[in-house]
Amino acid sequence: MIVYSPTDPACVNGINELTASxxxxxxxxxxxxxxxxxxxxxxxxxxxxxxxxxxGRIISTQTVxxxxxxxxxxxxxxxxxxxxxxxxxxxNGTQAQTKVVKx
Numbered sequence: 001m002i003v004y005s006p007t008d009p010a011c012v013n014g015i016n017e018l019t020a021s022x023x024x025x026x027x028x029x030x031x032x033x034x035x036x037x038x039x040x041x042x043x044x045x046x047x048x049x050x051x052x053x054x055x056g057r058i059i060s061t062q063t064v065x066x067x068x069x070x071x072x073x074x075x076x077x078x079x080x081x082x083x084x085x086x087x088x089x090x091x092n093g094t095q096a097q098t099k100v101v102k103x
Contacts, residue, residue, distance in 0.1 A: 035102075046063055081102075
């Protein structure tokens with residue numbers, strides 16, 4: 001289960017500056033093994049998606065190609081331990097991130 005609160009400033013960064021920052025991301029745990037990641041991009045391009053634990057250790061990195069608008073990606077978290085993680089996406093030099101909690 002993903003804990004997300006739109007009023008928690010730590011959950012999503014970069015949303016207010018979407019037109020300037022190129023990308024925004026949202027996450028939702030689809031099932032115990034999958035996180036559904038929505039990347040909203042102002043322009044198409046190659047995005048780098050990185051999952052990081054709270055100690056700063058990179059858990060995974062993958063490259064995804066996004067189109068202008070909403071893009072849906074599925075992240076496999078079957079082997080991920082319960083805990084809090086940050087998911088960061090970078091597109092055209094701009095970053096956005098969201099916090100996820102896996103139970």
